[in-house]
Amino acid sequence: MDEKVTAKADQPGIASPRRSPSQQRSRERVERMLAAASALIAEQGSDAMRMGEVAERAGVSIGSLYQFFPDKRAIVWALAERYTAESQACISAALKDVRDVEGFKSAFSELVDIYYQLFLAEPVIRDVWSGTQADKALRALELADSRANAEFLVAVLKRLRPDADPVELETTAFLVWQMGEAAVRLAISVDREEGDRLVEAYKRMALRELVGA
Amino acid sequence: MDEKVTAKADQPGIASPRRSPSQQRSRERVERMLAAASALIAEQGSDAMRMGEVAERAGVSIGSLYQFFPDKRAIVWALAERYTAESQACISAALKDVRDVEGFKSAFSELVDIYYQLFLAEPVIRDVWSGTQADKALRALELADSRANAEFLVAVLKRLRPDADPVELETTAFLVWQMGEAAVRLAISVDREEGDRLVEAYKRMALRELVGA
DNA sequence: TTGCAAATGTGAGGATTTCTCATGTTTTAA
DNA sequence: TTAAAACATGAGAAATCCTCACATTTGCAA
Numbered sequence: 001m002d003e004k005v006t007a008k009a010d011q012p013g014i015a016s017p018r019r020s021p022s023q024q025r026s027r028e029r030v031e032r033m034l035a036a037a038s039a040l041i042a043e044q045g046s047d048a049m050r051m052g053e054v055a056e057r058a059g060v061s062i063g064s065l066y067q068f069f070p071d072k073r074a075i076v077w078a079l080a081e082r083y084t085a086e087s088q089a090c091i092s093a094a095l096k097d098v099r100d101v102e103g104f105k106s107a108f109s110e111l112v113d114i115y116y117q118l119f120l121a122e123p124v125i126r127d128v129w130s131g132t133q134a135d136k137a138l139r140a141l142e143l144a145d146s147r148a149n150a151e152f153l154v155a156v157l158k159r160l161r162p163d164a165d166p167v168e169l170e171t172t173a174f175l176v177w178q179m180g181e182a183a184v185r186l187a188i189s190v191d192r193e194e195g196d197r198l199v200e201a202y203k204r205m206a207l208r209e210l211v212g213a
Numbered sequence: 214m215d216e217k218v219t220a221k222a223d224q225p226g227i228a229s230p231r232r233s234p235s236q237q238r239s240r241e242r243v244e245r246m247l248a249a250a251s252a253l254i255a256e257q258g259s260d261a262m263r264m265g266e267v268a269e270r271a272g273v274s275i276g277s278l279y280q281f282f283p284d285k286r287a288i289v290w291a292l293a294e295r296y297t298a299e300s301q302a303c304i305s306a307a308l309k310d311v312r313d314v315e316g317f318k319s320a321f322s323e324l325v326d327i328y329y330q331l332f333l334a335e336p337v338i339r340d341v342w343s344g345t346q347a348d349k350a351l352r353a354l355e356l357a358d359s360r361a362n363a364e365f366l367v368a369v370l371k372r373l374r375p376d377a378d379p380v381e382l383e384t385t386a387f388l389v390w391q392m393g394e395a396a397v398r399l400a401i402s403v404d405r406e407e408g409d410r411l412v413e414a415y416k417r418m419a420l421r422e423l424v425g426a
Numbered sequence: 427t428t429g430c431a432a433a434t435g436t437g438a439g440g441a442t443t444t445c446t447c448a449t450g451t452t453t454t455a456a
Numbered sequence: 457t458t459a460a461a462a463c464a465t466g467a468g469a470a471a472t473c474c475t476c477a478c479a480t481t482t483g484c485a486a
Contacts, residue, residue: 019433023482026434047347051473061436066474134260134347143402171410175396175418182395183388189356197384205388205422232462236453239463264444274465279445 018070030068032058037075042124046076046131076131077138083118083125084145090114091152098156101211108210109203112180116199119188126185150177157210176206231283243281245271250288255337259289259344289344290351296331296338297358303327304365311369314424321423322416325393329412332401339401363390370423389419 021027036057040049051072055062069075094111098104119125132138153173157164183202187195234240249270253262264285268275282288307324311317332338345351366386370377396415400408 021434023433025482029434045347045349050471062474063436063476064434067434070474072473130346130352133343134258136258139343139402167410168414171407171414175399175411175414178399179392179395182392186388186391189352194384197380198388201381201384201388205418208421209418234463236462238453242463263442275445276447276465277463280463283445285444 019067021068026068029058029060029064033060033065033068034075034078038079038124041076041079041127041131046127047134049075073131073135073138076128077141079124080128080132080138080142083122083128084142087115087118088145088149090118091149095152095156098160101160104156104160104211105207108207112184112199112203112206115180115184116187116195119184123188126188129185146178146181147174150174153177153210160211172209176209180206232280234281239281242271242273242277246273246278246281247288247291251292251337254289254292254340254344255335259340262288286344286348286351289341290354292337293341293345293351293355296335296341297355300328300331301358301362303331304362308365308369311373314373317369317373317424318420321420325397325412325416325419328393329397329400329408332397336401339398342398359391359394360387363387366390366423373424385422389422393419 021030033054036054037049040053040057049072051065052062054075055065058065069078091111094107094114095104098107129142132142150170150173153176154170157169157173158166161169180202183198187198189195190198234243246267250262250267253266253270262285264278265275267288268278271278282291304324307320307327308317311320342355345355363383363386366389367383370382370386371379374382393415396411400411402408403411
């Protein structure tokens with residue numbers, strides 16, 4: 001056992017960024033790396049993405065890639081983080097000003113549509129998600145994100161239904177949120193017509209559960 | 214470009230079994246290989262499973278492994294097939310003799326419980342599923358299976374609600390089924406108490422959607 | 427401007443893993 | 457008994473991830 005301290009080991013299972021780009025030049029290069037990775041994942045899936053190919057397409061050396069990303073998963077995770085941040089912004093924006101049940105219904109519907117459109121427009125998201133599913137540590141973080149998102153729903157529902165059991169509300173919101181993600185992923189996996197039907201069916205189902213028929 | 218014909222290429226993306234074990238001896242060896250793979254996946258996840266380790270633990274050579282499985286994914290897929298077959302049997306058994314709405318409710322509830330218990334007892338299933346998600350071809354097969362399972366639901370629902378729109382029934386059943394899978398996977402990812410609550414919440418939600426309050 | 431330290435860039439090669447194939451052994455069936 | 461088919465083996469070819477010693481560029485204080 002050598003005591004040599006390696007670059008990893010900030011969180012168990014997740015290697016920390018080896019270094020943050022502090023210069024303008026390197027920030028641009030990191031952007032190119034992520035763009036190249038995103039394109040490759042969209043083409044072939046995250047599993048088939050090759051680090052050498054990412055480097056080549058970004059116009060950098062393989063060494064530069066590892067200068068900013070400790071390993072392959074870190075690239076997938078960096079992309080995933082962007083989309084979770086984006087979706088969090090969507091949710092809080094959509095639900096912020098909900099005052100009554102009718103307002104909630106339309107806000108929720110709109111929210112689901114935005115999600116659906118986001119996934120349709122960026123097939124990368126789907127593959128990034130697949131990549132995270134195959135990895136225990138990433139899955140845990142994904143789950144935590146999902147829980148955090150559900151909290152937005154809980155906050156609104158507590159206003160709309162102040163007499164409801166908080167624990168049940170929490171459970172329902174978490175479940176409905178997770179199912180929304182599943183529904184959207186399912187919808188983009190089938191043809192457009194069926195996908196639209198599935199999303200609409202999900203909305204009905206979710207709203208019935210959240211605020212009654 | 215050489216014209217050499219390799220063993221793969223029955224279906225696009227899915228390598229075909231190189232050879233089916235026809236002798237008793239080899240059938241037993243294949244069983245040992247699958248058991249070893251299953252154990253390793255349960256311990257570390259399908260991604261961390263090493264072919265050499267599978268061979269060693271099964272007491273066979275690496276060459277024998279590749280005699281029956283064209284590649285690593287094929288092992289994961291073979292395990293996945295077993296569980297999908299098992300779950301299909303569950304569904305048809307549970308729904309076969311449903312005659313009225315009350316019977317459907319209890320059968321559905323029991324079905325979900327069986328699924329939940331199956332996933333709790335065999336963490337392999339979860340990892341097998343993660344493995345298939347990371348792969349486009351396997352995902353397509355998984356989706357086809359899910360659709361086939363939903364057909365069982367559709368068949369029963371058509372009996373119970375003969376006046377309902379068939380297309381809507383189909384959509385709803387597919388969605389509800391897919392969400393059930395998502396709910397169970399979610400439930401086994403959290404602590405037992407919350408998992409139980411989530412599964413119960415899913416049952417309520419699904420039954421309300423399928424046969425009304 | 428100059429000089430130096432920190433940040434960044436590079437790619438050959440070490441380490442690991444999947445999978446092949448030539449060769450040897452066992453089983454089947456006529 | 458014997459030939460053919462099925463099965464078994466493991467060294468090593470091929471592919472891939474990642475490291476590391478060294479080169480270059482940038483920021484900045486003197």
